[in-house]
Amino acid sequence: xxxxxxxxxxxVVQGITGREGAFHAARCKEYGTVVVGGVxxxxxxxxxxxxxxxxxxxxxxxxxxxxxxxxxVPPPAAADAIMEAAAAAISLIVCITEGIPIGDMVRARHxxxxxxxxxxxxxCPGVITPGQAKIGIMPAHIHRPGPVGVVSRSGTLTYEVVGxxxxxxxxQSTCVGIGGDPVYGTSFVDVLxxxxxxxxxxxxxMIGEIGGTAEEDAAAFVKSQVKKPVVAFICGQTAPPGxxxxxxxxxxxxxxGTAAEKMKALEDAGATLVKSPADMGATMAKVIGR
Amino acid sequence: MKIHEYQAKAxxxxxxxxxxxxxxxxxxxxxxxxxxRLGGRVVVKAQVHAGGRGKAGGIKLAADPEAAExxxxxxxxxxxxxxxxPPEGIQVRSVLVEEASAVERELYLxxxxxxxxxxHVIMASEAGGMDIEEIAARSPEKIIxxxxxxxxxxxxxxxxxxxxxxxxxxxxxxxxxxxxRSLCALYLARDGSLAEINPLVVTKDGRVLALxxxxxxxDNALWRHKGIAALRDVNEEDPLDVEASKYxxxxxxxxxxxxxxxxxxxxxxxxxxxxxxxxxxxANFLDVGGGASPEQxxxxxxxxxxxxxxxxVFINVFGGxxxxxxxxxxxxxAIRELGLRLPVVVRMEGTNVExxxxxxxxxGLPLTNADDMGDGATKAVALARG
Numbered sequence: 001x002x003x004x005x006x007x008x009x010x011x012v013v014q015g016i017t018g019r020e021g022a023f024h025a026a027r028c029k030e031y032g033t034v035v036v037g038g039v040x041x042x043x044x045x046x047x048x049x050x051x052x053x054x055x056x057x058x059x060x061x062x063x064x065x066x067x068x069x070x071x072x073v074p075p076p077a078a079a080d081a082i083m084e085a086a087a088a089a090i091s092l093i094v095c096i097t098e099g100i101p102i103g104d105m106v107r108a109r110h111x112x113x114x115x116x117x118x119x120x121x122x123x124c125p126g127v128i129t130p131g132q133a134k135i136g137i138m139p140a141h142i143h144r145p146g147p148v149g150v151v152s153r154s155g156t157l158t159y160e161v162v163g164x165x166x167x168x169x170x171x172q173s174t175c176v177g178i179g180g181d182p183v184y185g186t187s188f189v190d191v192l193x194x195x196x197x198x199x200x201x202x203x204x205x206m207i208g209e210i211g212g213t214a215e216e217d218a219a220a221f222v223k224s225q226v227k228k229p230v231v232a233f234i235c236g237q238t239a240p241p242g243x244x245x246x247x248x249x250x251x252x253x254x255x256x257g258t259a260a261e262k263m264k265a266l267e268d269a270g271a272t273l274v275k276s277p278a279d280m281g282a283t284m285a286k287v288i289g290r
Numbered sequence: 291m292k293i294h295e296y297q298a299k300a301x302x303x304x305x306x307x308x309x310x311x312x313x314x315x316x317x318x319x320x321x322x323x324x325x326x327r328l329g330g331r332v333v334v335k336a337q338v339h340a341g342g343r344g345k346a347g348g349i350k351l352a353a354d355p356e357a358a359e360x361x362x363x364x365x366x367x368x369x370x371x372x373x374x375x376p377p378e379g380i381q382v383r384s385v386l387v388e389e390a391s392a393v394e395r396e397l398y399l400x401x402x403x404x405x406x407x408x409x410h411v412i413m414a415s416e417a418g419g420m421d422i423e424e425i426a427a428r429s430p431e432k433i434i435x436x437x438x439x440x441x442x443x444x445x446x447x448x449x450x451x452x453x454x455x456x457x458x459x460x461x462x463x464x465x466x467x468x469x470x471r472s473l474c475a476l477y478l479a480r481d482g483s484l485a486e487i488n489p490l491v492v493t494k495d496g497r498v499l500a501l502x503x504x505x506x507x508x509d510n511a512l513w514r515h516k517g518i519a520a521l522r523d524v525n526e527e528d529p530l531d532v533e534a535s536k537y538x539x540x541x542x543x544x545x546x547x548x549x550x551x552x553x554x555x556x557x558x559x560x561x562x563x564x565x566x567x568x569x570x571x572x573a574n575f576l577d578v579g580g581g582a583s584p585e586q587x588x589x590x591x592x593x594x595x596x597x598x599x600x601x602x603v604f605i606n607v608f609g610g611x612x613x614x615x616x617x618x619x620x621x622x623x624a625i626r627e628l629g630l631r632l633p634v635v636v637r638m639e640g641t642n643v644e645x646x647x648x649x650x651x652x653x654g655l656p657l658t659n660a661d662d663m664g665d666g667a668t669k670a671v672a673l674a675r676g
């Protein structure tokens with residue numbers, strides 16, 4: 001078992017004829033993910049690197065029963081692509097695109113609230129259930145199937161923790177990158193709930209960062225609901241206030257959203273805090289008795 | 291992106307938000323001319339992207355055009371130092387000359403993103419002129435809030451709630467409702483990330499005016515607002531930040547001695563953290579992005595090593611999209627091109643890592659290899675100490 005994605009997931013790639021879309025569609029397929037094809041408006045009826053291309057997501061759903069959309073559409077059209085996927089009744093939408101205007105995401109998220117679709121991201125590496133399905137841009141070879149669920153706001157820092165876990169022989173149930181934007185689809189709390197209910201996830205590794213209050217919300221949920229061990233790291237302990245650290249969401253504004261506050265909230269909730277990013281894997285190993 | 295007060299006020303005027311009459315000047319003579327045109331008492335205000343100007347001597351009252359000229363000369367000659375500027379201050383390049391207002395009440399009004407609710411929030415308070423963070427900390431009940439509907443924006447009744455909450459009645463509440471609606475329209479139409487009117491004033495003759503104005507815009511939406519993008523003033527930014535933005539590099543200069551070059555914002559922040567844990571101070575935040583080319587790596591290297599404080603460079607890359615061989619090629623080219631003498635510690639992991647390590651080893655350059663993040667940070671900090 002796992003969460004969100006597995007062998008039954010059928011992926012349509014929106015923006016498949018772009019450089020990134022084409023490259024990663026092929027990598028996902030190589031991994032064993034069922035990639036049914038892609039969508040690029042105006043290029044319907046053609047094929048791209050062997051993948052069928054449709055004009056609309058609805059056509060991909062009708063002809064190939066796609067149930068997951070992986071979005072590489074450039075920022076100006078990305079929010080529209082998210083809404084199109086939801087309108088076509090895609091149940092899981094994974095948006096990799098970085099740099100979507102906040103105003104567009106405010107509208108897209110409101111649109112999604114009236115649908116059963118779940119959005120992961122935007123500005124995220126995607127989701128992988130090792131050995132079953134990779135829906136995103138993460139390097140496949142660092143992952144192994146196993147008992148630890150990983151959830152993170154960052155991309156490469158997620159690879160770092162996965163590398164440390166796998167290096168110690170600890171595999172992952174599913175790894176979810178929820179993304180670094182201030183307005184996003186799926187939160188830490190949503191993913192923690194899924195991991196908590198997943199019988200194959202024994203422990204949870206959570207990587208947060210400065211900005212916003214998503215980690216504080218996660219801490220409250222860990223305290224009240226989560227029955228499994230949680231190991232957490234928060235990056236940005238040394239970030240100066242008022243400067244945006246790369247991710248649109250990573251900014252300490254008005255003295256709020258500091259790493260110290262988030263670490264304290266998680267520690268009070270019973271999570272095991274990792275101070276140095278070099279010790280994430282070792283701490284998890286200790287916690288699960290490896 | 292930040293803009294100047296005079297630019298913000300021009301936008302406010304365009305959207306129908308009342309502001310004092312005035313104009314920008316870049317010389318004392320121009321300031322005198324503006325003051326003559328306005329007549330009567332004027333305020334001369336330094337135009338810089340930093341708050342706290344008043345206390346630092348960047349805002350002066352002038353009784354006549356000659357006094358305005360003198361005030362402008364003083365302000366244009368100064369390096370303005372406020373708690374929000376770099377320690378050495380910033381050069382004032384222009385002043386806003388506007389008619390002085392007789393103020394009855396000072397209020398606060400702002401719009402920004404509420405992340406928790408995933409929509410925009412309008413905040414108002416009777417405690418104007420003060421720092422909103424201070425109000426929020428001391429007396430949160432003094433801030434009233436209304437949230438914009440994600441799709442429908444702000445309704446009249448919400449603007450009325452805010453106006454009544456500010457203790458305005460009659461003609462003044464009507465003016466405030468109009469002002470709030472116009473400000474929201476501007477914020478939404480131009481993809482604002484912050485619109486702050488502090489203070490919003492009621493004048494002795496009963497007008498409601500935006501006496502000061504701070505507007506920030508969503509960088510990710512500037513492509514659809516060419517007019518806003520044109521308002522950027524690179525003089526207000528750190529030259530290295532400006533250089534980095536030309537190459538789509540995410541660079542922020544800090545005060546330490548260990549230059550950091552990392553792919554991905556989260557890993558870049560974590561790298562700064564581990565440098566600090568190892569007893570050093572990071573010289574910068576630098577995210578070269580997921581798909582950096584050898585040319586971008588070279589530019590990144592050039593920018594971070596041109597900071598004179600940097601005494602050692604720590605490269606920490608987990609290659610996913612960015613392959614380690616491409617990184618190695620960029621690093622080797624950069625060091626040769628720049629004739630760099632700084633010690634460089636390289637930690638890389640991920641796609642094509644063996645090839646990348648081999649390229650670095652065979653380059654004959656004095657690079658220090660690190661096994662993992664912790665090892666790399668320790669070595670870089672030791673080398674920075676010399």
